[in-house]
Structure formats: structure tokens, C-alpha cells
Amino acid sequence: xxxxxxxxxxxxxxxxxxxxxxxxxxxxxxxxxxxxxxxxxxxxxxxxxxxxxxxxxxxxxxxxxxxxxxxxxxxxxxxxxxxxxxxxxxxxxxxxxxxxxxxxxxxxxxxxxxxxxxxxxxxxxxxxxxxxxxxxxxxxxxxxxxxxxxxxxxxxxxxxxxxxxxxxxxxxxxxxxxxxxxxxxxxxxxxxxxxxxxx
Amino acid sequence: xxxxxxxxxxxxxxxxxxxxxxxxxxxxxxxxxxxxxxxxxxxxxxxxxxxxxxxxxxxxxxxxxxxxxxxxxxxxxxxxxxxxxxxxxxxxxxxxxxxxxxxxxxxxxxxxxxxxxxxxxxxxxxxxxxxxxxxxxxxxxxxxxxxxxxxxxxxxxxxxxxxxxxxxxxxxxxxxxxxxxxxxxxxxxxxxxxxxxxxxxxxxxxxxxxxxxxxxxxxxxxxxxxxxxxxxxxxxxxxxxxxxxxxxxxxxxxxxxxxxxxxxxxxxxxxxxxxxxxxxxxxxxxxxxxxxx
Amino acid sequence: xxxxxxxxxxxxxxxxxxxxxxxxxxxxxxxxxxxxxxxxxxxxxxxxxxxxxxxxxxxxxxxxxxxxxxxxxxxxxxxxxxxxxxxxxxxxxxxxxxxxxxxxxxxxxxxxxxxxxxxxxxxxxxxxxxxxxxxxxxxxxxxxxxxxxxxxxxxxxxxxxxxxxxxxxxxxxxxxxxxxxxxxxxxxxxxxxxxxxxxxxxxxxxxxxxxxxxxxxxxxxxxxxxxxxxxxxxxxxxxxxxxxxxxxxxxxxxxxxxxxxxxxxxxxxxxxxxxxxxxxxxxxxxxxxxxxxxxxxxxxxxxxxxxxxxxxxxxxxxxxxxxxxxxxxxxxxxxxxxxxxxxxxxxxxxxxxxxxxxxxxxxxx
Numbered sequence: 073x074x075x076x077x078x079x080x081x082x083x084x085x086x087x088x089x090x091x092x093x094x095x096x097x098x099x100x101x102x103x104x105x106x107x108x109x110x111x112x113x114x115x116x117x118x119x120x121x122x123x124x125x126x127x128x129x130x131x132x133x134x135x136x137x138x139x140x141x142x143x144x145x146x147x148x149x150x151x152x153x154x155x156x157x158x159x160x161x162x163x164x165x166x167x168x169x170x171x172x173x174x175x176x177x178x179x180x181x182x183x184x185x186x187x188x189x190x191x192x193x194x195x196x197x198x199x200x201x202x203x204x205x206x207x208x209x210x211x212x213x214x215x216x217x218x219x220x221x222x223x224x225x226x227x228x229x230x231x232x233x234x235x236x237x238x239x240x241x242x243x244x245x246x247x248x249x250x251x252x253x254x255x256x257x258x259x260x261x262x263x264x265x266x267x268x269x270x271x
Numbered sequence: 272x273x274x275x276x277x278x279x280x281x282x283x284x285x286x287x288x289x290x291x292x293x294x295x296x297x298x299x300x301x302x303x304x305x306x307x308x309x310x311x312x313x314x315x316x317x318x319x320x321x322x323x324x325x326x327x328x329x330x331x332x333x334x335x336x337x338x339x340x341x342x343x344x345x346x347x348x349x350x351x352x353x354x355x356x357x358x359x360x361x362x363x364x365x366x367x368x369x370x371x372x373x374x375x376x377x378x379x380x381x382x383x384x385x386x387x388x389x390x391x392x393x394x395x396x397x398x399x400x401x402x403x404x405x406x407x408x409x410x411x412x413x414x415x416x417x418x419x420x421x422x423x424x425x426x427x428x429x430x431x432x433x434x435x436x437x438x439x440x441x442x443x444x445x446x447x448x449x450x451x452x453x454x455x456x457x458x459x460x461x462x463x464x465x466x467x468x469x470x471x472x473x474x475x476x477x478x479x480x481x482x483x484x485x486x487x488x489x490x491x492x493x494x495x496x497x498x499x500x501x502x503x504x505x506x507x508x509x510x511x512x513x514x515x516x517x518x519x520x521x522x523x524x525x526x527x528x529x530x531x532x533x534x535x536x537x538x539x540x541x542x543x544x545x546x547x548x549x550x551x552x553x554x555x556x557x558x559x560x561x562x563x564x
Numbered sequence: 565x566x567x568x569x570x571x572x573x574x575x576x577x578x579x580x581x582x583x584x585x586x587x588x589x590x591x592x593x594x595x596x597x598x599x600x601x602x603x604x605x606x607x608x609x610x611x612x613x614x615x616x617x618x619x620x621x622x623x624x625x626x627x628x629x630x631x632x633x634x635x636x637x638x639x640x641x642x643x644x645x646x647x648x649x650x651x652x653x654x655x656x657x658x659x660x661x662x663x664x665x666x667x668x669x670x671x672x673x674x675x676x677x678x679x680x681x682x683x684x685x686x687x688x689x690x691x692x693x694x695x696x697x698x699x700x701x702x703x704x705x706x707x708x709x710x711x712x713x714x715x716x717x718x719x720x721x722x723x724x725x726x727x728x729x730x731x732x733x734x735x736x737x738x739x740x741x742x743x744x745x746x747x748x749x750x751x752x753x754x755x756x757x758x759x760x761x762x763x764x765x766x767x768x769x770x771x772x773x774x775x776x777x778x779x780x781x782x783x784x785x786x787x788x789x790x791x792x793x794x795x796x797x798x799x800x801x802x803x804x805x806x807x808x809x810x811x812x813x814x815x816x817x818x819x820x821x822x823x824x825x826x827x828x829x830x831x832x833x834x835x836x837x838x839x840x841x842x843x844x845x846x847x848x849x850x851x852x853x854x855x856x857x858x859x860x861x862x863x864x865x866x867x868x869x870x871x872x873x874x875x876x877x878x879x880x881x882x883x884x885x886x887x888x889x890x891x892x893x894x895x896x897x898x899x900x901x902x903x904x905x906x907x908x909x910x911x912x913x914x915x916x917x918x919x920x921x922x923x924x925x926x927x928x929x
Contacts, residue, residue: 084284085278085279085284086279086332088284088287088288089279089287089330089331090331092291092328092329093331095295096291096294096295096298096329096472097388099295099298099299099487100298100472100487100488101487101488128288128291129288129291129292129295130288131285131288131289133289133743134292168292188416189416189417190412190415191306191747192300192303193293193296193297193300193303193305193306195296197295215448216301216447216448216486216487216488216489216490216491217487217488217489217490218489219489244300244450245300245303245450245451249295249296262298262299263299263300264299264300264301264448277648278648281648282648283647283648283650285650286647289743306746306747307745308741308742308743308744308745309745310647311643311644311646311647311883312644312647313644315640315883315886315887315891316883316884316886316888316891317888317889317890317891318887318891320887340894340895341895341896341898342898345572345573346572346895347572347575347576348894348895349572350572350573350576351576354573377894378896378898379898396888396891406874407874408748408874408878409748409749409874434910435910435913436909436910438906438910440899440902440903440905440906441899441902457896457898457899459898459901459902460902461902479884479887479888481745481746505902505905505906506905507901507905520898521901522897522898522901523901523904537898537901
């Protein structure tokens with residue numbers, strides 16, 4: 073049975089710590105691309121970066137939603153359950169995390185938990201697997217964590233992402249947080265950012 | 272018997288993951304207190320368990336850790352916490368504000384300006400800035416939800432009516448990014464302006480009250496005040512007797528029963544660094560009437 | 565890496581050496597063994613296991629010894645150890661109806677199926693200090709009870725005279741405040757967990773206050789039972805419940821004044837207490853406070869401390885309480901200096917005013 077499993081973190085404690093610091097750094101400095109040094113080889117279409125984030129943050133207390141492509145690959149759900157213990161849910165509103173391997177076809181953000189005014193933390197974090205954090209749509213953002221402005225490029229993304237970010241910001245302190253994950257790098261667009269320019 | 276065996280930085284991986292998720296939420300909603308399932312730590316609640324849990328969740332083998340209490344690296348509680356991490360995480364420790372990557376603090380923000388990439392972890396006893404005005408969690412949570420901070424302004428204004436000025440000298444409430452009113456932990460209000468536009472990430476851990484909150488780098492942090500009673504910093508009007516600093520927060524030491532007092536920097540590392548650079552002793556000075564700096 | 569510090573580190577090390585010395589006491593007196601503590605200070609061990617939230621007599625005995633008999637310190641030691649243990653899951657619900665009874669009393673019926681069993685109790689002892697010159701007599705042994713011993717609440721339940729006990733299934737797992745942060749209003753499962761871990765003295769005082777009218781609930785000790793129950797763990801891989809062993813528990817079911825409405829017939833209500841080992845006072849106090857905390861659910865006016873969920877649950881934990889009270893020992897001189905500065909300024913502003921007032925007074929005269 074174990075031969076069917078792809079590699080997970082070699083040293084779970086230290087690898088998770090290192091990945092977490094990258095994710096935390098990305099979240100604290102929105103739009104900044106931070107390298108993810110821990111490498112794993114998960115089943116397709118789960119990306120290496122997506123898998124590293126999953127191994128770092130998921131466990132039995134975090135229901136996870138998978139997009140159509142990921143849900144169709146049964147070994148992805150098996151890999152996630154085996155290595156993280158996270159329950160896979162089909163209702164996006166129940167998910168603490170969602171992995172989107174095909175961000176261009178991301179469901180509306182409102183489909184996920186947005187938190188409440190009393191508990192804005194009861195919201196989903198969306199992990200968008202992207203091919204590149206160097207090319208693609210350019211987004212300039214400002215807000216907490218950003219000195220003046222920060223410009224991020226990524227592809228592929230939901231085509232209407234700028235409008236979605238504006239809508240998400242208007243919900244603050246409710247809303248979803250986005251992690252954009254390439255194979256070896258991560259960037260974040262938490263709900264606190266304000267989009268100032270796109271091109 | 273189960274032989275006690277402990278993990279890197281003490282906490283088990285599941286606890287760390289839970290705390291890490293709370294930290295990310297705290298960063299995403301600056302100033303909002305994220306509830307987390309705080310663990311019993313091997314030190315008492317109220318002695319820094321929140322800060323210790325946050326530090327344990329972020330600390331790695333490449334970090335250099337500084338721990339201060341009352342601004343000093345060598346107070347007993349700072350020593351005890353530093354030893355705990357040196358023992359459970361084998362992490363490098365330092366007293367240098369400049370060299371540290373993670374600084375855990377109780378009651379002070381270092382005088383040396385923090386830089387990008389550093390994390391300042393505060394130990395917080397009562398994270399709810401409205402708690403002493405309204406003891407019920409259900410009520411204060413509703414106030415935060417509606418950004419209804421009238422009660423806090425009434426309290427500050429009552430101070431002015433009674434004392435002629437805002438009579439809050441530490442744990443002076445701030446508003447983060449124009450949304451959440453936040454308790455900066457019991458730091459003297461002298462340190463409040465350091466939180467604003469700070470290049471370092473500031474994380475706050477309250478273990479007993481089970482809350483984590485954060486101020487991302489370069490955030491807007493404003494001390495609450497009124498147009499006719501603007502916020503003012505306070506330090507004793509004096510010089511450090513050891514290094515001559517006139518810009519640092521001072522501790523007052525009573526020398527005898529004839530009013531002889533001495534001031535010295537509360538931030539011991541700042542003081543030592545200044546002395547190493549050739550700034551000299553200034554001798555004793557009689558306590559002067561305190562005035563705003 | 566070692567960092568040289570001035571004084572603090574030496575002071576701590578010396579203090580800990582002194583502590584170890586004091587803990588040992590007079591070295592001419594034999595050291596107390598964990599077995600002695602576990603066998604002869606049984607009730608201290610039971611309390612530490614209950615409030616420490618670990619069922620392990622040997623660890624609890626070790627904690628009591630290390631804490632020099634300070635039970636709150638011992639509870640703290642167990643809790644801190646517990647926080648590092650991996651969690652495999654929850655056991656199946658314990659069936660106290662199947663308990664191997666050692667003590668079982670009811671204040672509501674003179675006799676009942678299974679009988680009244682006085683068991684090992686301080687009740688009816690005369691509180692006279694004794695010195696035991698001889699070993700106590702062996703107790704008489706008899707056949708273990710094979711007759712079923714239904715709970716009083718089950719007997720009352722047959723005629724619907726008492727509200728039914730809420731049932732839960734696998735779809736509604738019990739909450740766990742050590743894994744999920746407490747949020748208000750809290751459900752009864754989490755409240756009961758909080759009370760089970762809560763300080764015995766605090767719950768005793770609160771329970772007592774309800775009897776004196778601060779949130780009166782008209783309680784009857786329906787039943788108190790002490791004995792051994794089986795623990796089972798449902799293993800998904802094996803697809804059946806594995807026996808884990810037996811533990812000793814004390815259960816108290818209070819039967820409280822009735823409730824009824826236009827749509828439901830009047831019936832008694834319940835207050836529940838369950839603890840590890842033999843902690844009867846704690847189980848009874850817990851049942852009283854549990855019932856008082858149900859005020860909201862039962863449409864009773866909330867006016868007493870014991871009915872106030874936020875007040876009770878936020879202050880019941882002695883590890884939290886002792887930490888925060890004792891943290892006042894830590895240096896606070898930075899904040900004190902800030903307060904001192906303000907006080908001096910306020911006094912400086914006050915004194916000229918006083919002089920001015922006096923001058924105005926004189927002029928007027």
C-alpha cells in the first residue's frame with residue numbers, strides 16, 4: 073500500500089516549521105513572493121507547492137475542499153487523508169481550506185465560508201495552484217504588510233480576480249484569504265489588501 | 272509509567288499546526304483576537320504561556336531568539352523562558368535586538384528600531400481592551416463585530432473629566448488599520464508609537480485567555496485620543512545614569528530615604544550598546560517632576 | 565548556546581536546589597514512595613487525576629510528590645504533561661448503568677433495585693483523631709453483585725417523571741475545550757467538561773450558594789454511585805470496539821424541581837456530575853452547578869453567580885486562576901514607573917489648585 077504513496081516531508085517537524093515560516097512571511101507581506109524550500113512529490117494534479125502547504129497546515133481539524141480536477145483524481149484525496157488526516161468535504165461552505173488546481177475555473181469566493189462579524193476567523197483559506205509567480209496578470213496592492221505598494225504577477229488566475237478582490241475587501245473583516253502557490257514559491261493575498269491597479 | 276519525552280520546542284506538531292493557523296488568521300485580520308485552543312505549558316498561565324506558544328510555533332533551528340521582560344534580558348522570567356527554548360529547541364539565543372530574528376517580550380518594545388524579517392512576540396495577560404469596561408465576552412465580541420467603541424471613548428473621557436488628562440499609562444488602547452481597537456499588552460504608552468509603521472511582524476499571544484492577534488509590518492496603528500487631548504508619550508524627565516540616554520524609557524531606582532534616585536534605561540541591551548560605543552555615566556540625579564518627552 | 569546573564573540564572577538555579585532540598589525534608593525520615601501515595605493518599609490522587617484530566621494513578625502520585633503535596637501544583641504538572649500527548653480519538657460513551665458498584669446511595673428512595681450500598685465512606689464516621697496502633701481488619705468478602713443496579717434516573721424515566729437524558733450519536737461528537745477554544749454560549753457537553761476539570765473548592769462554594777438561595781434548584785441526591793466501568797475504543801480499522809480496561813468513577817445524578825409548560829407535562833430535571841476515582845464532594849458540587857447553569861435552557865431567570873455561564877466557566881480552572889493570581893509576583897516595574905509618573909503629575913496639578921482654593925477662601929472671608 074505504501075508504494076502507492078508519493079513522498080511526504082522527510083522530517084515532518086522541521087519541514088513544517090520551514091514551510092510555515094514561508095507562508096507566514098508571505099501572509100505578513102502581501103504580494104511578496106517567498107520561496108518554499110521543502111519539496112514533496114504528490115500525485116497529479118496536486119502540485120508540489122500545494123502539497124507542501126497541505127502538509128504544513130492541514131490535519132483532522134481542517135475540512136478540505138478540492139476542485140473538480142483534484143476531486144476526480146482519487147489518489148489525491150487518498151494522499152491528503154493519509155498524510156494529513158484532513159477530512160475531504162464536498163460542500164465548500166464547510167471547508168477550512170480549499171485547493172484549486174484550476175484557478176481559471178474557481179467557483180465564486182462567496183461559495184466558501186466567509187466568517188461572521190463576530191468570528192471573522194471562521195472563514196476559508198483558498199490555495200490557488202499557479203504555474204508561475206513571475207508572469208501573468210499583474211496586481212498592485214496596498215494594505216497592512218505592504219510598505220507602499222506591492223506588485224504581484226501570477227498565472228493562471230480567475231479572469232475576474234480583480235473584481236473578486238474588490239468584493240472580498242468590501243466584506244472586511246469577513247472574507248477569504250488567498251495563497252497563490254507555485255511549485256517552489258508562495259505569495260498571499262489576505263482579505264485585508266486593497267487592489268490599487270491591475271494590468 | 273509513560274516516560275515523559277518532549278518534541279522540538281516542546282509543543283506537539285498538532286498543537287503547532289493549530290497555533291500556526293491561528294497566526295495566519297490573525298495576520299489576515301489585523302488587530303482581531305483569534306480564539307485558539309491554548310495548551311497547558313510547563314510554566315504557569317499568566318507567566319507568558321501565550322507568547323511561549325506563539326514562539327514555539329514559529330521558531331526554527333535557524334532562528335536567533337531574544338527574550339526580554341521589563342526591557343531586560345536578565346530578569347528571572349526572561350532567563351527562565353530563554354532557558355526553556357535553549358533546552359527544548361536547542362535554538363541560538365542572543366541579547367542583541369539587532370541580531371535576533373525572534374524577540375519575545377513582556378511589557379516593553381526594544382528601543383533599537385526593529386527591521387524587516389524580525390518577529391516581535393508579545394506576552395499578553397488580558398487581550399481584550401474592553402474587558403475592564405465590560406466583563407462579558409459575548410458583549411465585547413459584539414462591540415468588536417460592530418466596531419462599536421463608544422464605551423472606550425467614554426472611559427477615556429471620564430478620565431479627562433476626573434483627572435484633567437487620560438489616566439491610562441500602560442496597555443494604552445490602539446486602533447489598528449482603522450478597524451479594531453486592540454490592547455498593546457501592558458507596555459508603557461511610551462512604546463505605542465513604535466508599533467505604528469513597524470517593519471517587523473508583531474504577534475500577540477494570550478495563553479490563559481486563549482487569543483492570538485497580530486499587527487503585520489507597516490500597519491497603521493493609532494493610539495486612541497481626542498482632538499483637545501491628543502495622545503502623548505511619557506518618560507521620566509531624566510538621563511540614564513549609565514549611558515546618558517535622554518530618549519529611552521527609564522527605570523527609577525531609589526538609592527536612599529532622602530529622595531536620592533537614579534534613572535537607568537529599562538532596555539538593558541540598548542544601554543549596554545550605548546556604553547560600549549563610549550557614552551558615559553552621568554551620576555545620580557534628584558528626581559525631577561515628571562513631564563512629557 | 566549559552567548566554568551570560570547577570571544574576572538571574574544563578575538565582576533560579578539556587579532556588580531550584582533549595583526547593584529540591586525542602587521537598588526531601590529531613591533525610592533521616594524515609595522518602596515517601598509513589599506506591600504509598602497511590603495506596604494511602606488515594607483521594608488526593610483521585611482529585612489530581614480528575615482536575616488534571618488524565619487517568620493515571622502513578623503519574624498523579626508522582627505529581628503529588630513532586631509538588632510537595634500542593635494539589636493544584638500537582639494538577640498543573642499533569643495538565644502540562646497531558647498537553648504534549650498525542651490524541652488517538654474518543655472512547656465509546658461509558659455506561660454507568662453497567663458499573664461494578666462499590667458504593668451506591670440514593671436519598672430519594674428508601675430501597676430500590678440493587679439496594680443501597682454504603683461502601684467506603686467517611687459518612688457516619690465520628691471525626692475523632694485516631695492513632696492506629698494495629699493494622700485494620702480485613703473487610704468481609706462476599707459474592708460480587710450480579711443483580712442489575714439501574715440508575716434512579718432510569719427508574720424515574722420509565723414513567724417520564726424526569727426529563728430524558730439527551731442522547732448523542734456518532735454524528736454529534738462531544739466537544740473538547742482542550743482542542744476547540746471556548747465560545748459562549750457553550751453547549752452542555754463542554755460545560756460539563758469544564759466543570760469536571762474545574763476546581764473542587766470553587767464548585768463546592770458555587771454549589772453551596774445555590775442551596776442558600778443564589779439560584780435555588782431544589783436538589784435531591786437521586787443517586788451517587790462509585791465503582792468500575794469498562795472503557796472501549798472504536799477502532800475504524802478493526803471495525804469493532806476494543807476494550808481498553810476499567811477505570812474508577814464517581815457519578816452523581818441530582819434530581820431537581822420540576823419543569824413543565826403548556827405543551828409538556830411537569831417532570832423533574834437533572835443535574836449531572838462525573839469524575840475520575842472517588843471524588844464524591846466534587847461530583848455532587850458539579851451536579852449542582854450543572855443544573856444551575858441550565859437556567860437559560862430551562863427558561864429560568866439568571867440572577868445568581870452559579871447560573872452565569874461566562875462567570876463560572878471563565879473562573880473554574882484552578883491552573884488558570886493560580887497562574888494569573890501568582891503572576892502578580894513577576895516584575896511589573898515598567899508599568900509601575902509609568903503609573904508613578906502620572907501620579908506625580910496629577911499631584912503637582914492638584915497642589916497649586918488646593919493653594920489657589922485656600923487663597924480664594926481667605927479673600928472671601
